[in-house]
Amino acid sequence: MLVMIKYIxxxxxxxxxxxxxxxxMKISGKxxxxxxxxxxxxxxxxxxxxxxxxxxxxxxxxxxxxxxNPQWSKVFNVDHRPGTKQxxxxxxxxxxxxxxxxxxxxxxxxxxxxxKGQRSELSLPKGSLIVKRA
Ligand SMILES: [Ca+2]
Ligand SMILES: [Ca+2]
Numbered sequence: 001m002l003v004m005i006k007y008i009x010x011x012x013x014x015x016x017x018x019x020x021x022x023x024x025m026k027i028s029g030k031x032x033x034x035x036x037x038x039x040x041x042x043x044x045x046x047x048x049x050x051x052x053x054x055x056x057x058x059x060x061x062x063x064x065x066x067x068x069n070p071q072w073s074k075v076f077n078v079d080h081r082p083g084t085k086q087x088x089x090x091x092x093x094x095x096x097x098x099x100x101x102x103x104x105x106x107x108x109x110x111x112x113x114x115x116k117g118q119r120s121e122l123s124l125p126k127g128s129l130i131v132k133r134a
Contacts, residue, residue, distance in 0.1 A: 024134040033126040042095035051086040063095035
């Protein structure tokens with residue numbers, strides 16, 4: 001009987017504290033670098049979730065033309081499991097006629113994002129990406 005109670009308790013601790021909450025997130029850019037020689041950057045962002053089960057590509061925003069302060073309307077849904085060191089890797093790209101140009105990458109710690117009220121500003125070598133609640 002005691003053994004059973006012990007296992008039920010262990011099960012509850014495991015499930016209750018690591019319960020997933022779905023986060024809905026949107027991304028915007030601030031003062032992004034001017035990577036195009038004649039016009040300005042045509043930015044888009046790819047989003048990858050890194051967690052216990054490896055990497056999962058969540059998708060990418062559409063690109064917008066000539067905009068260093070874009071606000072993408074695409075919503076990303078993430079199953080946040082607190083305390084499991086989940087991270088989002090965001091890559092900023094500049095859309096080109098040829099191969100797209102990689103601009104920079106930054107990482108969002110999901111536990112920190114959640115504890116700061118679901119808004120984080122992530123620095124790039126120049127400019128930043130802002131992730132917030134959708
Ligand atoms: Ca451009
Ligand atoms: Ca471009």
